[in-house]
Amino acid sequence: MGLNRRDFFKYVTVAGAAVAGSGQSAQAWQSRAPSDPVGSLVDLTRCIGCRKCEEACNRVNDLPAPDQSFEDYTVLNRKRRPDERAYTVINRYTSGMIDERDQLVPTFVKLQCMHCQDPACVSACIAAALTKKENGTVHYDVTKCIGCRYCMVACPFEIPAYEYHNPITPKVMKCTFCYERVQSQNKLPGCAEICPVEAITFGRRSDLLKVAHDRIKSNPGRYVDHVYGEREVGGTSWMYLSAVPFEKLGFNTLPEQPIPRLSETIQHSLFSYMWSPIVLFGMIGGVMWASKDKSDRVENGKKGGAS
């Protein structure tokens, strides 16, 4: 005995109603980005690859000592990623540009958490351990973290690292934007403070954008006309200026739409006020009640889901 035509029609109608209903309560997605966050502008044409920022970051965040000293520049011979022992790293790229003595001109790229305006990790975090602070910092609170690593899946910059070798109390490790120093002690982030060539400018994001565009305008030919982080994934607090096209420096090309937009829109349209589960419950209840009437005299539900 299979489903007959009439039943089939009934279920298709129910399913159709559910799908149609899902569109009705869809609301426009709203960014929750802070209006006037701080940020940092990294001018890659100034960076000399001295790794002082790595050293300062290690010191102010009490990170474990590195395997190779911060004065050892052979680490630049390979591409590194921030990891659970280093919130920021410098990589060296040679793009083929040569100077007046025919020497290859290296470009140094500092990597760290970008502190997105609409961070995917914050949207994804199962327990709100990651939050976007009013000052723009993407902040990690280990006391809420369960270690699901969904933030790492979500991050378009592949930044959060994990203490995989801690069996019981591992943490997600990423740049803190020196939240305590900046908020409570009125200091600069460790890396921005120490940079000897002012490659890192710390300030209001809106001011930094003006500075960035001024530099591009007043130094024709020096920069590519692109502030990386101005629009990428809806904007980031860390932004970059470069002489070399960003895609040649390991920066990935990203959409301008904030990453959480699609999943949050779907979740919100389906589950605001739990309307769809309630409607579905009602519909299934109705079907159950209707089927009970016409089906055999067996008590439906007697012996639970199991008789």
Add this chain to the structure above:
Amino acid sequence: MTHQAAPVNAKFWTPGVVVLAILMAAGAAAIAARFIGGIGYVSNLTTARPWGLWVGVDVASGVALAAGGFTTAFLAHIIGRHYYESVVRPALLTAMLGYTFVVLGLMVDIGRSWAIWKPMIYWNPTSVLFEVAMCVMFYLNILYLEFLPIVVERFKGRVNLPGPLAALNSPVEGLLGIADAILPKIMWFFIIAGVVLSCMHQSSLGSLMLIAPTKLHPLWYTPMLPLLFLTSAIAVGYPMVVFEATLATTSLNLDSEMKVLTPLTRITIFLLGLYLALKVGDMVVRGTYVYLFDFTAQTNSFLVEMLFGVIVPWLMLLSPVVRRSRRALFVACTLIVGGVLVNRLNVFVVGYRPPISEANYFPAIGEILVTVGFIATLMFLYRFLVTYLPVLNKPEQEVSA
């Protein structure tokens, strides 16, 4: 209503069960290593590849393949097709064990297993994972509640605890009596809630990867992912019942249940066909068929998933000869089950490629041992529970119509 379910009268320690016990021991050793040396000690998970075999198989596939629970509950208890009663109990047991092992798998995979309760306090409603976790938590408890009448039926009036525990005989008996009196009156609520919660988190498991548009291969990344996950979970429900019933009746020498399974898979033709249509339609609308013949590991995996996991078994099921042949039906249903498994693995592991670090991943032996150990434990517990509880149909009796 009289029903024919009864404890299985068969020897427990067969060679197969011994093999299961060995695999369980290997898995236990790997889990011990994980909690001594850390996730990094037993796995190949990295910054760029934070989710691997455990999420792909233990969690995502575990949830999908437990869909037999709510799909059979819908059929037998909501639209009142009591003809199918005989498969409801085994499907319920499979779902209950499946979800239990989803949670156990999560406990191994998450870094701070002891903190697993924290999302209940610290809500993040924008998180798809939060919603999935809440649904799974509630649904697991509903499954235990739905299974409770089977335990009551077995032990009510027969509680006989050993030794000093005998003093508890009458209180336990009293509890069983209360459960027996109350459960039938409230069960309708939990049956409906179980179906609703299943629809919610089966689809949301697909929404999980929508947060990674730059990482998941376009063959799988589509705003339709939640709908595709829901339809594939519903479609795999009955084939999973066939798969499990055929294995159980064969290894325990029970009567074949073809009289129930054959009509059950007629419904699958429509459900799997709907999934196939959605999947192909999505591919055509988004124009992702251009990737089909790139012949990379990812696109090959997509072809395997679609060809052997959906198209071939769907064509097989169209034939009444296949649906009536125990062996052919088992092959078709195994292909569907495997297809959903490969799909979940593709979405969470194979199709996931971080564009910056381009890191590759293949599960470490420790990860494989944990997963195999969990599956072996699940099968062991299934075998144990059907031996002592009235789950499977008694041999030599007609199924009720």
